[in-house]
Amino acid sequence: MQEPTLLLLTALADEPRHGYALMQEVVEISNGRVRLRTGTLYGALERLQREGMVRVEREEVVDGRARKVYALAEPGVTALAEETARLRAVATEAERRLALRPGLKGATA
Amino acid sequence: MQEPTLLLLTALADEPRHGYALMQEVVEISNGRVRLRTGTLYGALERLQREGMVRVEREEVVDGRARKVYALAEPGVTALAEETARLRAVATEAERRLALRPGLKGATA
DNA sequence: CTACATATATCGGTGACCGGCATATGTCTG
DNA sequence: CAGACATATGCCGGTCACCGATATATGTAG
Numbered sequence: 001m002q003e004p005t006l007l008l009l010t011a012l013a014d015e016p017r018h019g020y021a022l023m024q025e026v027v028e029i030s031n032g033r034v035r036l037r038t039g040t041l042y043g044a045l046e047r048l049q050r051e052g053m054v055r056v057e058r059e060e061v062v063d064g065r066a067r068k069v070y071a072l073a074e075p076g077v078t079a080l081a082e083e084t085a086r087l088r089a090v091a092t093e094a095e096r097r098l099a100l101r102p103g104l105k106g107a108t109a
Numbered sequence: 110m111q112e113p114t115l116l117l118l119t120a121l122a123d124e125p126r127h128g129y130a131l132m133q134e135v136v137e138i139s140n141g142r143v144r145l146r147t148g149t150l151y152g153a154l155e156r157l158q159r160e161g162m163v164r165v166e167r168e169e170v171v172d173g174r175a176r177k178v179y180a181l182a183e184p185g186v187t188a189l190a191e192e193t194a195r196l197r198a199v200a201t202e203a204e205r206r207l208a209l210r211p212g213l214k215g216a217t218a
Numbered sequence: 219c220t221a222c223a224t225a226t227a228t229c230g231g232t233g234a235c236c237g238g239c240a241t242a243t244g245t246c247t248g
Numbered sequence: 249c250a251g252a253c254a255t256a257t258g259c260c261g262g263t264c265a266c267c268g269a270t271a272t273a274t275g276t277a278g
Contacts, residue, residue: 002111002234006199013206020256029202033195040235042258047234064243065256081207084200086142090115091193091200093138097122098190111265129225149266151227156265173274174225 001083004040009053009072009080016057016071019045045070053079110192113149118162118181118189125166125180128154154179162188 004026011017011025023036048054053076060067072080113135120126120134132145157163162185169176181189 003199004235006203010199010203010206013203014209015211018256019258020254029199037236037238038256038258039237039260043235063255066242067256077207077210080203084203087196088200090112090119090138091197094115094119094122094189094193097119098186100123101186102124113266127225128227129223146267146269147225147227148229148268152266172224175273176225 001079003034004036005044005048006080006083006087007034008036008041008044008048009076009083012054012070012072012076013080016069018060018067018069022070048076051075110188112143113145114153114157115189115192115196116143117145117150117153117157118185118192121163121179121181121185122189125178127169127176127178129176131179157185160184 007026007029008022010029011022017025019038019041023038023041026034026036045054049056052073054070055073057069057071060069116135116138117131119138120131126134128147128150132147132150135143135145154163158165161182163179164182166178166180169178
């Protein structure tokens with residue numbers, strides 16, 4: 001799973017949101033680092049629906065603009081929980097190994 | 110950065126290793142989940158060298174077999190440290206949001 | 219001598235993501 | 249009213265990391 005997908009699922013984790021709101025939410029979650037393009041967003045949303053991770057909760061019309069509200073399906077909840085556990089484990093191992101490095105650029109001497 | 114690359118950098122984080130050893134190390138780090146193909150390994154190694162993340166530490170011949178020993182370069186150390194920090198932050202946020210979910214499938218009632 | 223572990227490397231295909239474009243409505247400013 | 253901008257969704261072509269297969273070569277086990 002790549003970062004854009006991970007951030008998308010995270011943005012849907014607490015409550016259902018529509019596409020444009022997801023783009024803004026991802027910017028916040030990533031501290032402005034990641035700005036999803038619409039191509040990535042709707043492409044990923046379609047793919048995640050095919051995979052059963054995400055479903056369309058409902059369709060609204062607000063101010064004459066059509067909206068699709070997306071929600072995490074159960075497999076999406078499970079997948080996100082497993083992915084975060086995996087990432088945390090790898091991050092911990094990476095940091096452990098980095099601390100084990102011999103040459104710390106002049107330090108420890 | 111994708112998971113194969115992250116695992117590769119992690120496998121190099123504590124000390125230099127040659128290609129085949131990296132494949133085995135990645136299997137261990139990922140608890141057998143990820144098995145790097147040689148195409149992925151040597152392709153990624155070349156790319157990471159181009160990007161200045163990894164360098165060839167030395168070349169050996171052991172038992173008549175040639176080896177290239179790769180090491181993390183400074184930019185690679187920095188990149189790995191930043192990546193793990195980012196991933197940890199996203200993982201924490203994802204778990205916070207998952208805990209916030211209203212419908213916990215019959216629980217909490 | 220056959221099979222397998224060690225060890226490196228190349229090549230073609232797939233698919234996620236990016237960048238750009240298209241479309242449409244509401245609001246704000248001049 | 250015109251133009252710019254935020255809101256909102258969607259398609260299409262290109263790139264590039266990764267996968268799967270193949271090739272090469274040596275040492276060891278059966």
